Amino acid sequence: MSVGSLPPRNPLGVLLDQVRGFLLEGLREGGIPVEETAIEVRRERRAFGDVSAQLSKVCAQAGKSIEELVSVLSPRRLPSMLAAYSAKNTFLNFTVNLKDYSKLVESSIFFYGDEYGSVPSGKRLKIIVEHTSANPIHPLHIGHLRNAILGDALARLLRSRGHEVYTHFYVDDVGLQVTFAALGYKVAGSYEKGKPDHFVGDVYTMVNLLLELEKLKSELRSTRDPSRVAEINAKISEYTARLHEYSRKHPEAFNKLVDEVGRLGQDIERVARSLGERYENFEEDAVKAIRSVVERCLAGIKQTLDRLSIHFDSWDWESEITVWSGATQRVIEKLVKTGLVETRDGALVFRADLLASDAEVRKKAGIAEGLVVTPMTLTRSDGTTLYVTRDIAYSEWKLARADLVVNVIAAEQTLAQAQLRLALFALGYEDIGSRLVHYSHEMVSLPGVRMSSRRGVYISADSLIDEAVSRAKAEIEKRGLGTHEDAERVGIGALKFYFLSSSPSKVLTFSWERVLDFEQNSGPFVQYSYVRAAGILQKAAEQGYDLEKVSLIDAGEEERGVLLLLGDFPDVVSRSADQLRPDMVASYLNQLAVEFNRYYDTCPVLRAPTESKVVTRLALVRMVGIVLRNGLRLLGIEPPKRM
Numbered sequence: 001m002s003v004g005s006l007p008p009r010n011p012l013g014v015l016l017d018q019v020r021g022f023l024l025e026g027l028r029e030g031g032i033p034v035e036e037t038a039i040e041v042r043r044e045r046r047a048f049g050d051v052s053a054q055l056s057k058v059c060a061q062a063g064k065s066i067e068e069l070v071s072v073l074s075p076r077r078l079p080s081m082l083a084a085y086s087a088k089n090t091f092l093n094f095t096v097n098l099k100d101y102s103k104l105v106e107s108s109i110f111f112y113g114d115e116y117g118s119v120p121s122g123k124r125l126k127i128i129v130e131h132t133s134a135n136p137i138h139p140l141h142i143g144h145l146r147n148a149i150l151g152d153a154l155a156r157l158l159r160s161r162g163h164e165v166y167t168h169f170y171v172d173d174v175g176l177q178v179t180f181a182a183l184g185y186k187v188a189g190s191y192e193k194g195k196p197d198h199f200v201g202d203v204y205t206m207v208n209l210l211l212e213l214e215k216l217k218s219e220l221r222s223t224r225d226p227s228r229v230a231e232i233n234a235k236i237s238e239y240t241a242r243l244h245e246y247s248r249k250h251p252e253a254f255n256k257l258v259d260e261v262g263r264l265g266q267d268i269e270r271v272a273r274s275l276g277e278r279y280e281n282f283e284e285d286a287v288k289a290i291r292s293v294v295e296r297c298l299a300g301i302k303q304t305l306d307r308l309s310i311h312f313d314s315w316d317w318e319s320e321i322t323v324w325s326g327a328t329q330r331v332i333e334k335l336v337k338t339g340l341v342e343t344r345d346g347a348l349v350f351r352a353d354l355l356a357s358d359a360e361v362r363k364k365a366g367i368a369e370g371l372v373v374t375p376m377t378l379t380r381s382d383g384t385t386l387y388v389t390r391d392i393a394y395s396e397w398k399l400a401r402a403d404l405v406v407n408v409i410a411a412e413q414t415l416a417q418a419q420l421r422l423a424l425f426a427l428g429y430e431d432i433g434s435r436l437v438h439y440s441h442e443m444v445s446l447p448g449v450r451m452s453s454r455r456g457v458y459i460s461a462d463s464l465i466d467e468a469v470s471r472a473k474a475e476i477e478k479r480g481l482g483t484h485e486d487a488e489r490v491g492i493g494a495l496k497f498y499f500l501s502s503s504p505s506k507v508l509t510f511s512w513e514r515v516l517d518f519e520q521n522s523g524p525f526v527q528y529s530y531v532r533a534a535g536i537l538q539k540a541a542e543q544g545y546d547l548e549k550v551s552l553i554d555a556g557e558e559e560r561g562v563l564l565l566l567g568d569f570p571d572v573v574s575r576s577a578d579q580l581r582p583d584m585v586a587s588y589l590n591q592l593a594v595e596f597n598r599y600y601d602t603c604p605v606l607r608a609p610t611e612s613k614v615v616t617r618l619a620l621v622r623m624v625g626i627v628l629r630n631g632l633r634l635l636g637i638e639p640p641k642r643m
Contacts, residue, residue, distance in 0.1 A: 007107040009119045010574070011567040015101060016041045018079040019051050019094055030072025032062045043568055049086070049093030050564055056090040066090050098563065102555045105567040109623045117573045117630045120162035127163050128398050129155045130316075131408035132305070133170040136297040137181040138201030140304050140461035142444045142510065143410065148461075149499045150441055150582065151408040152310045152636045157577035157585070160634060166313040166402070170394065173294045174280060174318045175387065179272040180207050185293040187260045188253035195462065197300025199250075200293055206246050206254060210261040211268055213239050218266070277384070280323050304461050308492060309636060316397075318390060327393035328385050331427070332378055335392075338426045346381030352422040365421045366433030368414075376419040388416045392423050395436060399424075404435055406580070411440045411505070439580060441504035468495050471516050472524070476642075486640040490524055491516075493637040497523030500635050501586035521590045523637060526628060529593035530639045533625040536605050540618050543606065550619040554612040558603050559620055561595050569627050573634065582635060589631045596624050 008014050019041045027034045038061060040054040055069060062069070066087045075084070081104070083097040109116050131151020134144045151167065158165045172178070181200055184207040192199045213236065220232045247254040264271060278286035298315070305311065322328045332348065335341050340351045355361050356373035367373065378389045398405045409417060417438040424432045446459055469491035476487060498515045501522075502508060518524045537547055555563065569588065576584040605617040632639050 007111045008104065009108065009112065009116075010570040011101070011105045011108050012043060012571040013119075014104060015051065015081055015096065015567065016043075018081050019053055022077065022079055022082065023053055023055075023073075023092070026073040026077060027058070027069060032058070032064065032069065032072060034058050034062070043564070043571075044093060048088055048091065050096040050560075051082075051094040053092045053094070054090060055092055059090055066092070096560075096564065098555055098557070098560055101567065102552045102559070102563050105563055106552050106619065106623065108570075109566065109626055113626060114630060116626060117569050117634065118160040118162075119570045119574045121574075121578075124162045124164065125403040126401070127158055127165045127404045127406065128168055128402040129158070129165060129406045129408065130168040130170055130398070131155075132310075132312075133172065133409075134301065135172050135177055136197075136200075136294045136301070137177050137204045138297070139195070139197040140301055142446065142459045142461065142464060145461040145464060145495070146441060146444050146499045146508070147408050147410070148305065148308065148310050149496050149636065150439070150504060152308075153496075153500055153582040153585075153634070154406060154408065154439065154580055156634050156636060157573065157580075157582060160573055161577045167311070168314045168316050168398070169312045171294065171298065171315055171317045172387070173290060174276070174323055174390065176269075176272055176276060177204070178290055178294065179276040179279070180204060180268075181297075182275060182290045182293045183207065183260075183268065183272055184257055185296070186289055187256045188250070189292070189296075191250060191253040191256070192296070193250070195300045195303065196296040197298075197304070198460070198462070200297040200300070202246060202250060203253065203257070206243065206250075206257050207261065207268075209239050209243050209246075210257060211266070213243070214261065214266055279319065282324050304465070307465060308496075309638065316394070318394065321397050322390040322393040327397065328390050331393045331396065331423075332385070332389065334427055335378065335423060340426055341378065348378040350376045350378050350419070350423055350426075352376045352419040355422045355426060356418070361422070361425060364430055364433050365418075365425045366436075366438075367418050367421065371414065371418055373415070373418055373422065376416075376423065388420060391416075391420055392427075395420060395424060396427070399429065399435060404437070406437045406439050408439045408441065411442050414438065414440060437580070439504070442507040444499075444508045444510055446510050464495065465492060467512075468492065468515065471512065475516060475518060475524070483642070486642055489638050489640040490527055493527055493632070493639075494523040496635060496637050497526065497586060500582045501590070503581075503583055520594070526589045526593045526632065527637070527639055529596055530625060530628040530632065531642060532600065533596070533621050533628065534639075534641075536600075536621050537618070537625065540606060545615075545618060547618065547622055550615050550622060552616050552619050554610070554616040555620075558599065559616070562592075562599050562620060562624065565592050565595055566623050566627055569631065573631075585631055585634055589628060589635075592624065592627065592631075596628075 020036065020039055023039055024034060024036060038057040042052055044050060044052040055066060058069060059066060066089070070087050070092065078085070081097050081101045083095045085092055085094045087093075129151055132140070132144055132148040134140055140148065155165050155167050181204040184203040185200060188203050216232050216236050216239070220229065220236070223229055223232065243254075261268060275286055275289065279290050335350055336348070340354060342349055342351065353373050353375050356367055376388060377386055379385050395405070407417070421432050421436055424436065429435070469487050472491035472494060473484070473487035476490060494515050499508070514522065516522065516524055518528060541547055552559075572584055572588045576582060603617060605621060606614060608614045608617055629639055
C-alpha cells in the first residue's frame with residue numbers, strides 16, 4: 001500500500017521499488033558497493049520472468065560476475081510481492097507473488113475507478129497544445145484528421161498527469177489564400193449550400209482553377225515550343241474537366257465566379273493583395289469581407305470536430321494576435337537589433353544559419369542533428385511579412401501564457417519550426433528547446449491520390465468519417481448487434497485508433513483493411529474486447545451477482561498474464577504522456593485485448609469450476625473493463641454499448 005490508507009496509483013511502481021530495494025540492500029550487505037542508478041528494473045514480458053533487473057553496470061563497477069552477485073543475495077529476504085528469481089546473462093529475472101500483487105492491483109483499480117491510470121506528475125506545468133490549425137479556406141482533410149486526433153490525445157494524456165492543459169486552434173486569416181477565398185465568397189456566397197466549409201473550399205478552388213486557366217490560355221497564345229504547348233493543353237483539359245464538375249455542383253455560384261474572373265482577368269491577384277493589405281490595416285470593408293468567409297469555414301470545421309469530440313479552449317486569430325496588435329513589427333525590430341538580420345534585394349533576412357552553426361546553440365534550441373538550416377526571410381521586398389515571421393510573434397504570445405508549448409505540425413514544416421526556435425533564441429529565449437516542442441507528424445498517403453486544395457483534390461475528413469461509420473455499421477449488422485450510435489462510435493474509434501497506433505514519425509498509407517480489422521490491432525478489436533467484458537458482467541448481474549462485491553479471492557496462474565498487464569497501465573500512461581507517445585497506450589490496449597481474449601477463450605467465467613473461481617474471474621473481467629474504457633477515453637475513443 002502507499003502512504004496512508006490509500007492504494008497506490010501505480011502498482012507497478014511499488015513492485016519495481018521492491019525489486020530495486022531488495023537488490024540494493026542485499027548487494028550492499030554482501031559487501032558489493034552499488035549505486036541505485038546502476039540497477040535498471042523493468043517489467044518483462046518474455047519467458048524469463050515477470051520483472052527483470054539489468055545488472056551489467058553493477059558487474060562492471062564491482063568487477064564481479066552475475067553469479068557472484070547472486071551468491072550474496074538471500075531468497076529468504078525477498079519482499080512479499082516477489083516469489084523467486086533466477087540469473088541469465090547479466091539479468092536477474094523475478095517471478096511475482098501473484099497472491100499479494102493481485103490484491104494491490106485490485107485495490108488500486110477498484111478504488112480509483114475512472115481515474116485509474118492517472119498518476120500526477122511531480123512537477124505540474126501549464127501547457128498549451130496547439131493543433132489542427134487548418135487554413136480556413138476548405139474543410140479538414142485526411143492530414144488534418146491525423147493532426148487533430150494526435151493533438152487531442154496528447155492533451156488528454158498530459159491532463160492525466162495533472163498538468164493544466166489548454167488546447168488552441170490558430171486561425172490563419174492573413175495571407176493571399178484567404179483573400180482569394182474572400183473575393184470568391186463575396187460574389188458567390190449568397191448561393192451557399194451544404195456544409196459551409198465544403199462550400200468555401202469549392203469557391204476557393206473554382207477561383208484558383210479559373211485564374212490558372214486564364215494564365216494557361218495566355219501562355220498558350222505566346223508559346224511556340226511544341227512540347228510546352230502539349231503540356232499546357234493537357235493542363236487546360238484537366239482544369240476544364242474539374243471546372244465542369246463544379247459547374248454542375250454549384251451552377252449559380254460558378255457562373256458568377258466565371259463572370260467576375262473574366263472581368264478582372266489576371267488583375268485578380270492585384271485585387272487580392274490589395275484586400276489583404278487593407279485587412280492587415282484593419283479597414284472595415286476588408287475586415288467584413290474576410291471575416292465573413294473565415295467564420296463560415298470555421299463553422300463547418302467545428303461541426304467536424306464536434307463529431308470527433310475534439311474541442312478547443314481557445315481560437316487564436318492570427319490577425320488579432322500578430323498583426324493588429326503590432327506584435328510582428330515589434331519582433332522584426334528586436335531581431336534587427338540582434339545584428340543577425342540583413343537586407344537582400346529589399347527583403348529582410350534573418351541569418352538563422354549563422355546561429356545554427358554553433359553546436360551549443362543548436363542543442364539549446366532543440367535543432368536536430370543533420371538538419372540543414374537556411375536563412376529565413378522576415379519581410380518581402382514590398383515590406384509584407386511571411387507566415388513564419390508572424391508565427392514568431394504568436395509563439396511569444398503562447399510562451400507568455402504557458403510553461404510548455406507543444407505545436408502539432410506536419411514534418412514538412414521542420415525547417416520553418418527550427419528557424420522559428422532560432423529566432424526566439426536570438427530574442428532571448430535561451431531555453432526555447434525545452435519550452436517549445438515541434439510535435440512532428442508525417443503525412444498520410446492514399447494510393448493514386450495527389451492532394452491539392454487549389455485544384456480541389458483532397459480527401460475530406462467528413463468523407464472519411466462517413467465511410468468509416470458506414471463500414472462499421474455493415475460489420476456490426478453482420479453480427480446482428482449494434483445501433484446507429486454504436487456504428488458512429490466504432491467507426492470514429494477505428495479512425496482514431498488507426499492514427500494513434502503508429503509512431504507519428506511514420507508515413508501512413510491509408511488502408512480500410514487495417515482501420516476496420518475486427519481481429520487484431522485496431523480500434524474495433526479493442527472496443528469489441530471491452531464490449532465482451534461488459535456483456536459478461538451484464539449476464540452475471542442478471543444471474544444475481546453483486547459486481548460491486550466481487551474480488552480476486554482465488555487468483556491462479558491462469559490469471560497471471562492479465563493481472564500483470566492490468567498493473568502496468570498507470571506506468572504506461574505516465575510514460576506515454578511524458579514522452580508524448582500516444583501510440584504506447586494504443587499498443588498496450590491491443591496487448592491487453594489480446595491477453596483478455598485468450599483468457600476468455602480458455603477460462604470460462606460464469607461456468608468456472610468453483611464459486612470462488614466465478615467470483616475471481618468476474619472481478620478480473622470487471623478490472624479489464626475499467627482499464628480498457630479508461631485507456632480508450634485517454635485516446636479520445638468512446639466505447640460502444642454493443643457491437
